[in-house]
Amino acid sequence: MWLPAAWLLLSVAVSAQEGGAKTYARARLAVEDLQRIVAPTGVQDSYKANIGGVEQWISVRGQDRANPIILFVHGGPASPITPTMWQFQRPIEEYFTVANYDQRGAGKSYGETDPKIVGDTIRIERYTDDLIEVAEHLRQRYGKRKLVLMAHSWGTIPSMAASLKRPDLFHAYVGIGQVIRTRENERISFEYALEQAKLHKNAEALRELESIAPYPGEQPITRERIVLARKWPQHYGGLSAFRSQSDYFFKGPLLSPDYNAEQVKAIDQGSILTLGRLLPEFVQVDYSKVTSFPIPVVMFLGRHDYTTPTAPTEAWLKQVKAPSKQAVWFERSAHMMPWEEPGKTLVSLLEYVRPLVK
Numbered sequence: 149m150w151l152p153a154a155w156l157l158l159s160v161a162v163s164a165q166e167g168g169a170k171t172y173a174r175a176r177l178a179v180e181d182l183q184r185i186v187a188p189t190g191v192q193d194s195y196k197a198n199i200g201g202v203e204q205w206i207s208v209r210g211q212d213r214a215n216p217i218i219l220f221v222h223g224g225p226a227s228p229i230t231p232t233m234w235q236f237q238r239p240i241e242e243y244f245t246v247a248n249y250d251q252r253g254a255g256k257s258y259g260e261t262d263p264k265i266v267g268d269t270i271r272i273e274r275y276t277d278d279l280i281e282v283a284e285h286l287r288q289r290y291g292k293r294k295l296v297l298m299a300h301s302w303g304t305i306p307s308m309a310a311s312l313k314r315p316d317l318f319h320a321y322v323g324i325g326q327v328i329r330t331r332e333n334e335r336i337s338f339e340y341a342l343e344q345a346k347l348h349k350n351a352e353a354l355r356e357l358e359s360i361a362p363y364p365g366e367q368p369i370t371r372e373r374i375v376l377a378r379k380w381p382q383h384y385g386g387l388s389a390f391r392s393q394s395d396y397f398f399k400g401p402l403l404s405p406d407y408n409a410e411q412v413k414a415i416d417q418g419s420i421l422t423l424g425r426l427l428p429e430f431v432q433v434d435y436s437k438v439t440s441f442p443i444p445v446v447m448f449l450g451r452h453d454y455t456t457p458t459a460p461t462e463a464w465l466k467q468v469k470a471p472s473k474q475a476v477w478f479e480r481s482a483h484m485m486p487w488e489e490p491g492k493t494l495v496s497l498l499e500y501v502r503p504l505v506k
Contacts, residue, residue, distance in 0.1 A: 169409070172402055172403065175403050176403055176404065176405045177405070179234050179403050179404070179405050180405030182234070182238075183209075183234055183238070183405060185209060185210070185211060185241070187211045187212065189211065189212045189213060189214070190209075190210060190211045190212065190213070191208055191209065191210050191213050191245060191290075192208075192209050193206070193207070193208040193209075194206070194207045194208075194406060196256075196257075196260060197282075197285055199249075199252075199278050199281050199282055199285070200252065200269070200274060200277060200278045200281055201269075202252050202257070202260065202261040202265070202266060202269070203257065203260035203261060204249055204250060204251065204252060204257045204260070204278070204282070205230070205249065205250040205255065205256040205257050205260075206247060206248070206249045206282065206285075206286075207230050207233070207247065207248045207249070207406065208245060208246070208247045208286070208290070209233075209237070209241050209245065209246055210241045210244060210245030210246060211241055211242050212245075213245065213290065215243060215244050215245050216244055216245070216292070216295070216296055216319070216502070216505045217244065217245045217246075217247055217286060217290060217292050217295045217296065218240070218244045218245070218246045218247065218295070218296045218297075218298050218322075218497075219247050219279075219282065219283055219286060219295045219296070219297050219298065220246055220247065220248050220298045220299070220300070221249075221251075221279060221297070221298070221299035221300070221303035221304075221306065221307045222248065222249075222250075222251065222254070222300060222301075222302075222303050223299075223300045223301025223302040223303050223304075223325065224251075224254060224301070224302045224303075224418070224419060224422070224423075225251070225253075225254070225302045225418075225419065225422040225423060225426055226251065226253055226254035226255070226258070226415065226418030226419045226421065226422045226423070227254070227301075227302075227415065227419065228248070228250040228251070228254050228255035228256070228415070229248045229300070230248050230250060230255060230256070230404070230406050230407070231255065231400060231401035231404035231406060231407045231411075231412070231415070232396075232397055232400035232401060232404065232487070233246075233248060234400075234403070234404065234405070235396065235400055235487055235490075236486045236487050236490040236493065237486075239490065239491075239494045240493070240494055240497060243494070243497070243498060243502065244296070244497065244502075245290070247282075247286050247295075249282050251275060251278065251303075252266050252269065252270075252274070252275070252278060253266045253267070253270065253418045253421045253422045254415075254418045254422070255407070255411060255414060255415055255418060256406075256407065256411050256414070257418075258411075258414040258415075258417055258418040258421070259410065259411065259414055263417075263421050266421065267421055267425060270421070270422050270425035270426055271425075271426075271429065272305060272306060272309065272426070272429045272430075272433075273309075275305075275306040276306040276309040276310050276313065278306075279306050279307060279310045280310050280313065280314050280317065283295055283297070283310070283314070283317045283318070284317070287317070294316075294317060294318055294319045294505075295317060295318055295319065296318065296319050296320055296322065296501060296504075296505065297310065297311060297317075297318045297320070297321050297322070298321075298322040298324065299321075299322070299323060299324065300324045300325050300486070301324070301325040301327070301455070301456060301483065302327070302430075304323045304324070304325065304326045304327050304456075305327050305430070305433055307321065307323070308321070308323075308435055308438075311441070311442065311443055312438070312441070312442065315442035315443045318443050319443070319444070319504050319505045319506065320443055320444040320445065320446060320501055320504040320505075321441075321443055321444070321445045321446070322445075322446045322447075322448065322497075322501055323445070323446070323447045323448065323461070324448045324485055324486065325448075325450065325453060325455065325456045325483045325484075325485070326447055326449075326456060326458075326461040327433060327435075327456050328434075328435045328436055328460040328461050328463075328464045329433070329434045329435065329436045329460045330430055330431050330432070330433045330434070331364050331369075331431060331434075332436075332457075332459075332460050333456050333457050333460060334363065334364045334369065334374070334377060334431075335363070335364060336454070336457040336459060336460075337377065337378070337381045337386065337454045337455065337456075337457055338357070338361075338363040338364070338377050338381070340381055340384070340386060340454045340457070341353065341357055341377075341380035341381040341383075341384060341386070341454070342354075342357050342361075344380070344381075344384040345357060345380060345384075348384075350380075353380045353383070356376055356379070356380070357376075357377075357380060359376070360373050360376055360377060363377050364377075364431070368431075369427060369431045370427070371423055371424045371427060374427070378455070381454040381455065382394075382454075382455065384454075385452055385454075385482055386452065386453065386454025386455050386482055386483065387454075387455050387482055387483050387484060388482055388483070388484050388487075388488060389450065389451070389452040389480055389481050389482040389488060390452075390480075394484065396487065397484060397487060401415060435464065436460065436463070436464055438464075438468065439467065439468060439469060440468065440469045440470070441468050441469070441470040441473075442470075442471075443470070443471060444470060444471045444472040444473070444474075444504045445465070445468070445470050445472075445473050445474070446473070446474045446476060446496075446500050446501055446504075447461055447462075447465055447473075447474070447475050447476065448476050448478060448485050448493070448496065449461060449462065449475055449476065449477050449478065450478050450481040450482045450483055450484075450485050450488075451477055451478060451479045451480075451481065451482075452481065452482040453481070453482045453483045454482065454483075455482065455483035456483060462475065472504070474500050476496045476500060478492055
């Protein structure tokens, strides 16, 4: 789970004013050409489907329809993978068909339904049921008995719930930037930021962090507190390892052939719509008490992840009973493993996940 990048709106506006729109359009055409799947056996579908009573955009891509399908559930909330999948997904598409969907209130789906209507439905249970409905839809449309369920960050929350509720739909579960226990994640993340701020003698960071200490403490985790709490861990490499910024991700949608300028703006609008509504439930998430998991589970763990710190996930994986379980460490990654180490992501999927498809 990360936070909205408000400057992205300004970036789009400035680009248009300076005539940058034409440059971006040409660049998007080059990305679009690179992304085209020309193999006769391939699939390249982008369409909207009615899921849970609202229109949600689905992207399905792969070089061979016979390959197993990965259903990739994005993070955020409301931070879709579709506009940056061009940065890392193509090699995976040689071995799997990959389905992404923009969740309700997210990305391209944001503009399909009145936000006031969607706002009343923003609950973890609704996202879980949406995910199950998308899985059923994909199984029927592409003739698959089961899917591989893979999720990132916020997306791991409804994905864990869906795995527990409908294990018959999935070969295995792959968690990336897994959320196990929200309040513990927040505590570890905050302490890391405080430690780094002291180490670097960063007076501004110390002042801001101390203004919300103790965090999370016993006070409510409001939108304002969590935004501030995430700012400094991410500055010190907790989102992208060894980087204070992640422009490759936040500005990546500007080059996406799947998104126009209005849909890029909708990314931030979706974050504003969903984050505050989900926070009361989000902060109560605790999967640490789940001692039995019904399907094989593989966790991709970023060694430097202080957005969703790995310690709670590592502890949970050691104690849970599952048909099989595997921890895969990404030594040069923080929270954004597929983007940071795309080669290792592919190799890990082939080594640890592909054999689970029966």
